[in-house]
Amino acid sequence: MILASPSPIGLALGLATAALYGATAAGADRMGRQNTQLLLALAWLLHGATLCWALAAAPVKFGFAPALSVTAWLVLTVYAVESRLYPRLTVRRALAVLGAAAVLLALIFPGAPLPHTASPWLPMHLALGIASYGLFAAAVVHAWLLTRAERQIRLAVEPSTEAAGVPLLTLERLTFRFVTAGFVLLSATLLAGLLFSEQLYGPSVRGWKWDHKTVFSVLAWVSFAVLLIGRARFGWRGRTAKRVLYVGAGLLLLAYVGSRFVIEVILNRGGA
Structure with missing residues (x-):
């Protein structure tokens, strides 16, 4: 798994x-689209190098801030692909701010070492969970773009269906594709935790553990379902x-x- 490093x-x-x-x-605003894209791409590559360096560090650590850093990098990866397909996509500044905040937060709170009794499969389990975070974060970004585009259309003198740089129907379709992919990965993560918790976390963890992390994860899964x-059944779209x-x-x-923030920052305790 990709982790923060204090080295x-x-x-x-x-x-x-x-x-x-x-x-x-x-x-x-001053550099122009091409220069901004280039600088953001360099930042994205350096962000990836930072995460890879942390992956090779010992002891292996993880926590709420590294999770946010990986999520931000995944969202920027999605943008890197989509910007090639939709050159008018205009979220570079917002994503740059998100990336900077996530990286700095990971430097301040690098997380705690993973349990030494944990299975070698635990990083894969964490990777599934963080990948679902990234996909749902991408869905939220697209939903925000959709809201902004709709607002611009209402305020424009001559409405445009591409107010956010991408047609509204395309934005809506992309939003739900990310939701569907994230739901699949979240389902796999929860199923693995339900069936293999002892194998993943060691003999100290037996069976389904109804802690805050599990409760909120299940509630989120129900919401996305x-x-x-x-x-699919009622054609929900728009504000609902x-x-x-x-x-x-x-x-x-x-x-x-949220649960890791409370444990690491408020309660000042470690553990994954």
């Missing part, structure tokens, strides 16, 4: 990454669909990031 090289890489993201956000069923998406994403954020 001098990891610190230097993280600070350089945050600086590049900050420069991208600050100069987005309701959203997909509502979409976005509200359910935001509720589910909020619950999922509380599930791991």
Whole structure:
């Protein structure tokens, strides 16, 4: 799994990454699209190098801030692909701010070492969970773009169906594709935790553990299931669909990031 590292090289890489993201956000209006894209791409590559360096560090650590850092990098990866398909997509500044904040947060709170009794499969389990975080985060970004585009259309003198750089129907379709993919990965993550918790976390963990992380994860899963069923059976779209998406994403954020924040920062305790 990709993790934060407090080593001098990891610190230097993280600070350089945050600086590049900050420069991208600050100069987005003045540098022009091509230069901004180039600077954001460099920041994204350096962010990836930071995560890879942390992966090779010992002891292996993980926590709420590294989870957010990986999620931000995944969202930027999605943007890197989509910007080739939809050149008018205009979220570079927002994503640069998100990347800078996530990297700095991971430097301040690098997480705690994974349990030494944990299975070698635990990183794969965590990777599934964080990948679902990234996909749902991408869905939220697209839902936000959809809201912004609809608002621009209402305020425009001559309405345009591409107010956000991407046609509205395309944005809506992409939003639900990310929700569906995230739901599949979240389902796999919960199923693995239900069936193989002892094998993943060691003999100290037996059976399904109904802690805050599990409760919020299940509630998020139910929210996304309701959203997909509502979409398929009743044609949910617009404000109703976005509200359910935001509720589910909020619950999922509380599930791991929220519970780990309380443990690591408020209670000042370790453990994965």
